[in-house]
Amino acid sequence: MKKIILAWLMCFYCIKGAAHSTDENAFHVGVLLFEGAQAIDFVGPIEVFGQAGFRLTTVSKTGNEITTAMGLKVTPAQSFANNTTFDAVLIPGGNINGTLINDEQVQNWIKAQSREADYVMSVCNGAFILANTELLNGLYATTIEKAFDSFAQQYPLVKLATDQKLTDNGKLLTTAGLSSGIDGALSLVAKVNGMRAARTVAAKIEYDWTPNGxxxxxxxxxRILPKFSDLPESITLASRTFHYGDEQNWYKGYMFxxxxTQSSALFSWLNQQMTNAGWQAASTENPRAWSKQVGEAQWLLHMSVKHQAGSLYTAQLTLNRQI
Structure with a gap:
């Protein structure tokens, strides 16, 4: 009977879950929100912080309702005008733009918070928002993989880490894309409450956490693929249909x-792009394949095109490491 009651209580706890702290003395995290913020960038860490017993407050410039990148509507708890200082600040990414990044009120709020807070952490391309305050100058930072090049160009004084999910500069932390914010949040919990507490939270949310992984x-x-650009006027990229792979292989699909014009124009354009990126024709017999030596590895890229309907064609790029 005792076992049945214990099992029932455990099940009830799982359903009920744990709420974030309302204790004014609890470690307090301010979560910056803005129009177009990526939901997973802040919702994932919020779940971690809440399970850790932290106090949480969402805040935006005006306090008005925002719509996330995926259409979720969220009303921040307060605006900058409340002048609340936090123990830690979370800066998510999302549909950031020049207006947001260069907003002096946002920059000044982050700078002011960083003077009082123990930690400031960015998630995904939220690193751009943080970097634009110049607080990351001379420090290591990471961001979402597809933004590596633009981040390095815009912030040459920041040391870009392309092989880390989290950079920890003491007070300032940055994480890579999307779900990496969960890893960053768990790492912050470890800094505040210890590794045992962080691992407990990871187990509660059923997250396979590998610190320093x-x-x-x-x-x-x-990462080997060139950045394609400058399509001729006779060809329009209709959509990207798939994009996946691993460390040894990658597959990309496009609709053009x-x-x-003729499909041969598509191959001519791609051949020029590959040549400009330092790739060479794999063989004279196969004009639709290119190869490149990168370090000790030899890579082969092959393109196939199929006619769909009317003037629409699908193209598949297949990249394989040969050695």
Missing amino acids: GYIRGKMAD DLKN
């Missing part, structure tokens, strides 16, 4: 509208 996304095979 590296950033596998930055090691994926698509060739309008009044």
Whole structure:
């Protein structure tokens, strides 16, 4: 009978869950929100912080309702005008733009918070928002993989870490893309309450956490692919249909509208792109394959094109490590 009661209580606890603290003396995290914020960037860490017993407050410039990148509507608890100081600040990424990054009120709020807070952490391309305050100058930072190049160009004084899911500079932390914010939040819990507490939270949310496990996304095979650009006027990129792979292989699918031109024009454009990126024709017999030596590895890229309907064609790029 005791076992049955214990099992019931455990089940009830799982359903009920744990709420974040309302104790004014609890470690207090301020979560910056803005229009177009990526939900997973702040919701994931909020779950971690709440399970750790931290106090949580969402805050935005005006306090008005925001719509996340995926359409979720969220009303911040307060605006900058409340002048609340936090023990830690979370800066998510999302649909950031020049207006947001260069907003002096946002920059000044982050700078003011950083003077009082124990920690400031960015998630995903929220690193751009943090870097624009110049607080990251001379420090290590990471961001979402697809933004590596633009981040390095915009912030040359920041040391970009492309092989880490988390950079910890003491007070200032940055994480890679999307779910990496959960790893960052767990690491922050470890800094505040110890590793045992962080591992307990990871178990509660059923998250397979590997501290210092590296950033596998930055090691994926698509890091070898050139950045395609400058499509001829006769060809329009209709959509990207798939994008996946691992460290040894990568697959990309595209839908092109060739309008009044021939499919050969697509190969001519791609061949020029590959040549400009330092790739060479794999063989004279196969004009749709290119190879490149990168370190000790030899890579082979092959393109296949299929006609779909009218002027629409699908193209698949297959990248494989040969050695």
